[in-house]
Amino acid sequence: MKALDIIHDANANLWRSKLRSFLTILAIFVGSFTIILNSAINAGVNDFLDKQIANMGGDGYLEMMPAEAYDSFASMISTSGPQEYTEDKDSTNQTAYIKDEQIEKAKKIKGVKVFNVLPNASADYITSDKIEKRYRLNLNLVVDGIDFDMSHGETPNTAEDADYEIAVNEDLAKVLGYDNVADIVGKTVKIAVPSTLKCYTAIKRSECHTIVEAKVSGTQAPGILSMGGSRANLALWKRINAINYEGMPAETNRSYQATADVDPDRVKEIQKELEEIGLKSMSVEDEVGMFQSFFDAILIVFNIFGGIALVAASIGIINTLFMSVQERTREIGLDKALGMSNSKVFLSFSTEAIMLGFWGSTFGILVSMIVGNVVNKVAIETFLKDFPTFQLTIFEPMTMISIALIIMFIAFLAGTLPARRASKKNPIDALRYE
Amino acid sequence: MKNVLLSTRGLKKVYGKRDSKFEALKGIDIDIESGESVAITGKSGSGKSTLMHLLALLDQPSEGTIKLNGKNTSKLKQRKLNRLRNKEFGFVFQSFFMNTNDTVINNVILPLKIAGIRRGERRKRAMAALETVELGDKYKNKANDLSGGQKQRVCIARAIVNNPKVIFADEPTGNLDSATGAKIEELLFNLNREKGITLIIVTHDEELATKCGRQIHIADGKVIGDGKGVAKHDPSFIEDENLDGIRDKNHTKEIDVEEE
Numbered sequence: 001m002k003a004l005d006i007i008h009d010a011n012a013n014l015w016r017s018k019l020r021s022f023l024t025i026l027a028i029f030v031g032s033f034t035i036i037l038n039s040a041i042n043a044g045v046n047d048f049l050d051k052q053i054a055n056m057g058g059d060g061y062l063e064m065m066p067a068e069a070y071d072s073f074a075s076m077i078s079t080s081g082p083q084e085y086t087e088d089k090d091s092t093n094q095t096a097y098i099k100d101e102q103i104e105k106a107k108k109i110k111g112v113k114v115f116n117v118l119p120n121a122s123a124d125y126i127t128s129d130k131i132e133k134r135y136r137l138n139l140n141l142v143v144d145g146i147d148f149d150m151s152h153g154e155t156p157n158t159a160e161d162a163d164y165e166i167a168v169n170e171d172l173a174k175v176l177g178y179d180n181v182a183d184i185v186g187k188t189v190k191i192a193v194p195s196t197l198k199c200y201t202a203i204k205r206s207e208c209h210t211i212v213e214a215k216v217s218g219t220q221a222p223g224i225l226s227m228g229g230s231r232a233n234l235a236l237w238k239r240i241n242a243i244n245y246e247g248m249p250a251e252t253n254r255s256y257q258a259t260a261d262v263d264p265d266r267v268k269e270i271q272k273e274l275e276e277i278g279l280k281s282m283s284v285e286d287e288v289g290m291f292q293s294f295f296d297a298i299l300i301v302f303n304i305f306g307g308i309a310l311v312a313a314s315i316g317i318i319n320t321l322f323m324s325v326q327e328r329t330r331e332i333g334l335d336k337a338l339g340m341s342n343s344k345v346f347l348s349f350s351t352e353a354i355m356l357g358f359w360g361s362t363f364g365i366l367v368s369m370i371v372g373n374v375v376n377k378v379a380i381e382t383f384l385k386d387f388p389t390f391q392l393t394i395f396e397p398m399t400m401i402s403i404a405l406i407i408m409f410i411a412f413l414a415g416t417l418p419a420r421r422a423s424k425k426n427p428i429d430a431l432r433y434e
Numbered sequence: 435m436k437n438v439l440l441s442t443r444g445l446k447k448v449y450g451k452r453d454s455k456f457e458a459l460k461g462i463d464i465d466i467e468s469g470e471s472v473a474i475t476g477k478s479g480s481g482k483s484t485l486m487h488l489l490a491l492l493d494q495p496s497e498g499t500i501k502l503n504g505k506n507t508s509k510l511k512q513r514k515l516n517r518l519r520n521k522e523f524g525f526v527f528q529s530f531f532m533n534t535n536d537t538v539i540n541n542v543i544l545p546l547k548i549a550g551i552r553r554g555e556r557r558k559r560a561m562a563a564l565e566t567v568e569l570g571d572k573y574k575n576k577a578n579d580l581s582g583g584q585k586q587r588v589c590i591a592r593a594i595v596n597n598p599k600v601i602f603a604d605e606p607t608g609n610l611d612s613a614t615g616a617k618i619e620e621l622l623f624n625l626n627r628e629k630g631i632t633l634i635i636v637t638h639d640e641e642l643a644t645k646c647g648r649q650i651h652i653a654d655g656k657v658i659g660d661g662k663g664v665a666k667h668d669p670s671f672i673e674d675e676n677l678d679g680i681r682d683k684n685h686t687k688e689i690d691v692e693e694e
């Protein structure tokens with residue numbers, strides 16, 4: 001008997017008791033649908049988190065500052081959304097800085113590969129030609145070699161002699177006066193940079209501002225982390241630093257921010273050691289990890305549901321096929337009398353089980369793709385509006401195929417019991433069976 | 435020049451165990467020659483079907499030997515037995531035995547499908563077999579929709595589709611009216627005459643039995659009469675030279691037990 005005949009007959013036999021097969025397939029479908037949709041959401045969220053991690057500099061990337069400066073910084077980044085700038089609200093004036101001995105010690109910590117001290121750069125607000133309002137600006141430096149998750153435009157040019165460029169946080173870009181966020185790309189924004197020395201003597205803070213114009217190279221996709229802020233390129237950063245320390249002795253131009261590339265496997269230990277020397281650091285895991293573990297827990301629960309559904313479906317397969325073996329006793333007897341081998345009988349019932357798994361998982365994939373895409377569309381228009389690069393569900397073909405294959409294998413395993421019984425039937429007994 | 439096809443010695447069959455133990459066959463010694471038409475007769479429950487199943491290698495005897503072309507069949511592997519039944523034997527079982535939900539042609543195709551023959555080829559051969567039993571026009575029908583006689587003819591078509599050397603028929607006319615029964619008988623004896631197919635027919639119909647070249651009477655699992663009576667259908671008494679030629683050719687066509 002040929003393989004094609006076996007598959008053809010298995011399918012034909014399934015449709016002989018349509019309702020029964022349909023219900024069994026439905027049970028498999030429920031399980032596979034749950035698991036496939038879960039894995040698609042998992043892929044979607046992980047893709048998003050990966051982008052977030054890249055935004056922050058990758059797995060082994062640490063940003064740090066002296067413990068004394070950390071609290072005021074943390075309070076600044078935790079406030080969500082753009083904040084309007086008012087003169088009475090003083091900007092963060094950093095007095096704490098990273099000391100040379102701290103740098104020396106930090107560089108010696110095992111696993112620290114690169115330790116960069118960033119020159120300070122602080123700006124008071126950002127505005128554009130289109131608006132009157134001013135918004136507080138939380139600046140970061142574009143780190144070379146890291147792909148930021150840009151929603152529009154490009155990452156700023158990191159060359160030292162490049163034009164002043166800034167990647168504006170998308171939330172901020174929305175309030176800078178352009179109807180369409182994408183339109184801001186290539187436009188100029190104005191950044192008010194205080195000169196520390198002048199500000200000591202100034203009566204109004206605006207008196208000590210130097211307005212720097214910078215080109216918006218693109219908008220940075222907002223993440224779950226408002227940490228991102230906006231990112232200046234090195235040229236702009238250095239210009240802002242120069243204005244900040246205008247007229248002040250070089251020794252005062254000290255840094256309170258540092259970044260480090262470290263061994264991703266020792267991040268936790270390194271953070272601890274940094275804290276011992278007075279440097280408070282933030283790793284990507286600190287930011288993303290909590291969210292991820294919470295999310296993973298939810299997915300595990302759903303996957304357990306899917307798994308239970310599959311166990312139930314397997315029992316359904318066993319039951320269906322046992323009934324089928326019983327009903328077809330005479331048929332099996334005839335097949336065997338006419339020379340069909342035990343292994344072929346076993347194979348034809350196993351194939352039937354695999355077919356049940358095949359249809360269940362195929363419908364599972366199709367329906368979950370339809371549902372996933374609909375949910376995606378709805379999500380992007382509603383609660384994920386702020387995260388344009390976030391796709392809630394991603395259907396990876398290899399994952400889909402593997403899940404389908406695993407489900408077909410489970411179905412095959414469930415089918416071995418009834419298939420064994422069928423193959424062991426004695427043709428004479430089967431022929432006498434009424 | 436005798437050509438013994440099937441030969442049994444001390445054949446016993448015991449059903450059940452201990453208290454419910456029942457000896458259905460109590461030592462059968464028979465020899466069946468190639469090209470013979472043999473009727474196995476006896477009362478209900480005498481062990482006719484049991485004997486036929488043993489001869490057809492569908493079941494194993496509790497004791498005794500069955501030789502096919504001189505080879506002891508108990509030494510054959512399951513694979514070989516399957517092949518023999520599939521390629522060399524044709525079966526017509528007691529009470530129409532078919533997949534009633536399937537089409538007529540698919541029922542006839544079954545042995546060829548099991549043999550793994552190509553689609554086109556097996557269809558052609560199934561159609562030819564259906565033409566032989568004059569059911570060519572019914573090939574698409576559902577088997578269940580046929581009349582009793584037609585169903586039995588489909589079973590005969592299925593039994594001959596693989597060009598068997600032996601046909602085992604268990605009560606082929608048992609459920610049929612005499613006119614239809616006569617037609618089925620004619621079909622079977624034609625195959626015996628024209629193609630030299632060995633016929634082993636289980637029946638309790640005396641008339642059918644006498645049409646066979648030989649009658650083996652069974653009672654209580656024992657042979658009580660092995661009449662090599664001269665029946666008018668016995669191929670060895672047909673004077674037609676042409677038929678003789680065909681028959682002789684077929685008679686020499688042995689079942690190759692060693693094959694593969």
Ligand SMILES: Nc1ncnc2c1ncn2[C@@H]1O[C@H](COP(=O)(O)OP(=O)(O)OP(=O)(O)O)[C@@H](O)[C@H]1O
Binds near residue numbers: 477480481483528638
């Ligand atoms: N599987 C079995 N278990 C126990 N006893 C059996 C079994 N098969 C057959 N028998 C018994 O063996 C005896 C012979 O049965 P068999 O079917 O060969 O009879 P038969 O001659 O073909 O009868 P009929 O003409 O009614 O078909 C019967 O008494 C029957 O009850």
Ligand SMILES: [Mg+2]
Binds near residue numbers: 482483484528604
């Ligand atoms: Mg019987």
